[in-house]
Amino acid sequence: MINVSMVVLGSLPILRCQSRYRKYYISDQYIQPQSYKMTHMKRRCTTQVISLPYDVDIDGEMSQGLRVFVLSDLHTDYSENMDWVKSLSTIRYKNDVLIVAGDVAETYNDFVFTMSLLKDRFEHVFYVPGNHDLWCRWEGDNYLDSIEKLNALLTACSGIGVKTSPAIIDGLGIIPLFSWYHESFDKEENITSVRFPSLEMVCKDFHACKWHGELSSKDLSLALYFDAMNKKNHDQIEEIQQICSQIISFSHFLPRQELCPEKRMLFYPNLPKIIGSDSLEARIRSIHGTDGNSTSCHVFGHTHFCWDTVFDGIRYIQAPLAYPKERKRRINDGEIWLPFCVYGNGKLTGKISPCFWCDYYSNNSRQPGNHELAPWVAKLYNRF
Structure with a gap:
């Protein structure tokens, strides 16, 4: 076993090494040691975020009509993150929509308080559950399992006025998609040159979530169970497809492996096994074509990686608040430019590129067959 101290935060491990290369973090852009220069990456990679006034969208135009903002991975169990939510203006978003793509808080009370704060600030709030939302480790005997907690969260959302079903807002279709990950989502070759910790050691979901009957994180059962929850919204989705010329769908988990860096770039190369769902991409394509x-x-x-790219005609976006320590090591922080505006003036906002990995892959082809660990990863494992 690798002799490193591992702080496991959900399904995203933060590996720390007691050396001058100790600042290792899986975050949106900054995963290399501060003292290591990524000279092999092209200088065109963007390292700054464009900060805009709240009444201007990211095309530089004055926003008129409906605006849609997105945000994920709030993790308001951390006081810094809860303070950030509280600091959001109670005025500037009053006519806007917020899409919350899961991982709001670990406990029911923090979840309800956070969603209530957001509903006070935005006219419409949409939500899908993330894995942290379904943790039961601090809930005592309140819930028999994570499905019972899920139902409690959805009931709470209904009471607060948070939407968890598809809806049409000023002609725009917004579709929440329930999902869960499965190990077979990972289609790229495993890296076998180094022995990595097991999924059970790295991912707290295996211990913090509770599942009944035949549901398990070790096979397809959870991914299929959550995907089946979307079937009840079939008629609403069909109506949106018939009426709306523009549609935004959203989920917590990833629909494509290309939305995560290659394994050799990650401090935990097996991360792709606990991030996404094939059923999710199929459902997205059934909606968008x-x-x-x-x-x-x-x-x-x-995954806490900022992302903004297009694959096969669909724009994919991730805008995470993430953990406080991750934000401190980001090049682009996140406290200023979040929540991220994706829709204004009756259209999707034009693509900008504040995301390190999107810029990297726009200039470098993906090489899933390349098993040579990135220098900042190799330095960690080769030490021991």
Whole structure:
């Protein structure tokens, strides 16, 4: 076993090494040691975020009509994150929509308080559950399992006025998609040159979530169970497809492996086994079309990597608040430019590139067959 201290935060491990290369974090952009320069990456990679006044969208135009903002991975169990939510203006978003792509808080009370704060600030709030939301470790005997807690969260959302079903807002279709990850989502070759910790050691979901009957994180059962929850919204989705020329769908988990860096770039190369769902991408394509179009957008969360890119005609966006320590080591922070505006002036906002990995892959092809660990990863494991 690798002799490192591992702080496991949900499904995202933060590996710390007692050396001058001790600042290792899985975050949106900054995963290399501060003292290591990524000279092999092209200088065109963007390292700054554009900060805009709240009444201007990211095309530089004055916003008129409906605006839609997105946010994921709030983790308001951390007081710094709860303070950030409290600091959001109670005025500037009063006519706007907020899409929350999961991982609000670990406990029911923090979840309800956070969602109430957001509903006070936005006219419409949409939500899908993340894995942290379904943890039961601090809930005592309040819930028999994570499904019972899920139902309690959805009931709470209904009482607060938070939407968890598809809806049409000023002609825009917004579709929440329930999902869960499965190990077979990972289609890229395993890296076998180094022995990595097991999924059970790294991912707290295996211990903090409780599942009944045949539901398990070790097979497809959870992914299929959560995907089946979307079937009850079939008629609403069909209506949106018939009426709306623009649709935004969203989930917590990833629909494509390309929305995560290659394994050799990650401090935990087996991370792709606990991040996404094949059923989710199939459902997204059934909504937006096989080839997508310029009005198609899917928002996701979970990995804490900022993302803004297009695959097969669909724009994919992740805008995580993430953990406080991750934000401190980001190049682009996140406390200023979040929540992220994706829709204004009757259209999806134009693409900007504040995301390190999106810029990297726009200039470098993905090489899933390349097993050579990135220098900042190799330095961690080769030490021991």
